[in-house]
Amino acid sequence: MQIHHAKPKLLLLTGLSILLTGCSISDWYNGYYAERTAIIKAHKERDAYYNAESPEMKELRKKNQAYCSDLASRPENRVVERGYKNPVFNEPMYSVCMEKGGTPTFGTYESRQEEKRRAERRARGEIVPEYW
DSSP states (O other): OHHHHHHHHHHHHHHHHHHHHHSOHHHHIIIIIHHHHHHHHHHHHHHHHHHTSOHHHHHHHHHHHHHHHHHHHSGGGOBOOTTOSSOBOOHHHHHHHHHHTTOOOHHHHHHHHHHHHHHHHHHTTOOOOSOO
16 A cells, blocks of 8 residues: 555655756756846847838848948859858948948847947946957
8 A cells, every 4th residue: 555655756756856866947048048048148139120110221121231232242242161161251341331331130239239339338437448
């Protein structure tokens, strides 16, 4: 009789111990959850940036994207990167082209805002490293 009642408890205890030793809650929270939350936040910020543009700016962005994408993907403008056997899309050229066309990408906008924040901190007398 007592063996019959001990089996479910033993199976439950064994299952829980295997589960808890295989994946701790801190690993899940600090890894998967934190990364997922950061990605969702970045997507919301990017979407808010592009959705705040006027219809004229959106039309200009479409024209600039077509021109700059074509320019940066031409064979003579492609860049060689380690790990790729063929030259790849020239992202720096694309970003500069978009910025000169009056429609900076979200990445360019973000970096300009970060530069402003660092300059403000330096003006207040804080020691701010140039690159993080």
